[in-house]
Amino acid sequence: xxxxxxxxxxxxxxxxxxxxxxxxxxxxxxxxxxxxxxxxxxxxxxxxxxxxxxxxxxxxxxxxxxxxxxxxxxxxxxxxxxxxxxxxxxxxxxxxxxxxxxxxxxxxxxxxxxxxxxxxxxxxxxxxxxxxxxxxxxxxxxxxxxxxxxxxxxxxxxxxxxxxxxxxxxxxxxxxxxxxxxxxxxxxxxxxxxxxxxxxxxxxxxxxxxxxxxxxxxxxxxxx
Numbered sequence: 001x002x003x004x005x006x007x008x009x010x011x012x013x014x015x016x017x018x019x020x021x022x023x024x025x026x027x028x029x030x031x032x033x034x035x036x037x038x039x040x041x042x043x044x045x046x047x048x049x050x051x052x053x054x055x056x057x058x059x060x061x062x063x064x065x066x067x068x069x070x071x072x073x074x075x076x077x078x079x080x081x082x083x084x085x086x087x088x089x090x091x092x093x094x095x096x097x098x099x100x101x102x103x104x105x106x107x108x109x110x111x112x113x114x115x116x117x118x119x120x121x122x123x124x125x126x127x128x129x130x131x132x133x134x135x136x137x138x139x140x141x142x143x144x145x146x147x148x149x150x151x152x153x154x155x156x157x158x159x160x161x162x163x164x165x166x167x168x169x170x171x172x173x174x175x176x177x178x179x180x181x182x183x184x185x186x187x188x189x190x191x192x193x194x195x196x197x198x199x200x201x202x203x204x205x206x207x208x209x210x211x212x213x214x215x216x217x218x219x220x221x222x223x224x
Contacts, residue, residue: 001031002028002031002032002033002037005024005027005028005031005033005042006028006033006037006038006041006042008024009021009024009025009028009038009041009042009043009046009074010041010042010043010045010046011046012024012070013042013043013046013047013050013067013070013071013074014046014049014050014067015066015067016063016065016066016067016069016070017066017070018066018069018070018073021070021071021073021074022073022074022077024042025038025042025073025074025077025078026077028042029077029078029081035078035081035082036082038074038078039074039075039078039118042074043071043074043075043116044116044117044118046067047067047071047113047116047117048117048201048204050063050064050067051064051113051200051201051204052201054199054200054201055199055200055201055202061105061109064109064112064113065112067116068112068115068116071116072116075116089118089119089120090117090118090119090207090208090211091119091120091143091144091207091211092119092120092121092122092140092141092142092143092144093114093119093120093121093122093142093143093144093145093146093207094122094124094133094136094137094140094142094144094145094146095107095110095111095114095121095122095123095124095146095147095148096123096124096125096126096128096132096133096146096147096148097125097126097127097128097147097148097149097150097154097180098128098147098148098149098154098155098157098158099127099128099129099130099154099157100127100151100153100154100157101126101127101148101149101150101151101153101154102126102127103126103148103150103151103180104125104126106148106150106179106180106181106200107123107126107148107180108123109200110146110148110179110200110203111123112200113200113201113203113204114146114203114204114207117204117208119207122136122140122142124136128147129157130157130160130161130164133145133147133161134161134164134165134168134170137173137174142174143174143175143211144174144175144176144177144207144210144211145161145174145175145176145177146176146177146178146179146203146207147161147176147177147178147179148178148179148180149178149180149181149182149183150180150181150182151182152182155182155183155187158178158183158191158193159191159192161176162176162191162192162193166192171192171215171216172214172215172216173215174215175194175195175210175211175213175215175216176192176193176194176215177193177194177195177196177197177203177206177207177210178191178193178196179196179197179198179203183196184196185198185221185223188219188221189219189221192216193219194210194213194215194216194218194219194220195207195209195210195219195220195221195222196219196220196221196222197221197222198222198223202222202223203222205222206220206221206222209222
């Protein structure tokens with residue numbers, strides 16, 4: 001019974017049907033399905049599948065956004081039933097688009113993917129200065145600073161942020177990841193980032209792997 005509900009829930013999540021997700025999530029709780037299983041098997045598994053299909057151009061941004069809304073609905077219902085251990089996030093991430101760049105869609109897509117995969121995400125918007133990235137990371141106790149850029153002119157601020165962290169003796173506190181249209185693995189590695197992912201789907205795997213590592217010890221690239 002519980003497996004059948006979870007299967008239906010995962011399919012509704014993939015389709016982005018928020019109303020059906022709400023109904024099935026409540027049914028799953030009433031049937032005694034563990035809240036953690038509802039999130040992982042009913043929600044995250046569908047989002048993983050959707051993210052992979054998005055990277056392969058099987059589905060497109062509107063479907064991903066609908067699923068993101070559906071996942072938020074699921075989490076609203078399930079969170080009050082989670083134990084302290086189950087409710088713990090995978091890590092805290094500050095994300096923003098580098099100074100001089102006002103592009104938002106790619107960054108927001110990555111933020112949504114990370115959030116529905118269990119990370120606590122603080123989106124600080126576009127045109128974000130080095131000072132703002134570091135200050136917000138310090139204020140919130142972030143684990144990861146994620147910087148996006150679609151303009152080559154704003155890439156400088158990615159390098160500047162890492163340099164500032166080094167100069168101020170804070171580099172060992174934060175894992176730094178970079179991405180966006182013009183960003184390539186060799187650039188990310190050259191400026192001293194901890195990691196690079198080519199796609200929003202890949203960014204989830206990247207951040208999961210980086211949370212197992214100490215900052216500034218190993219460069220990880222996800223080409224997916």
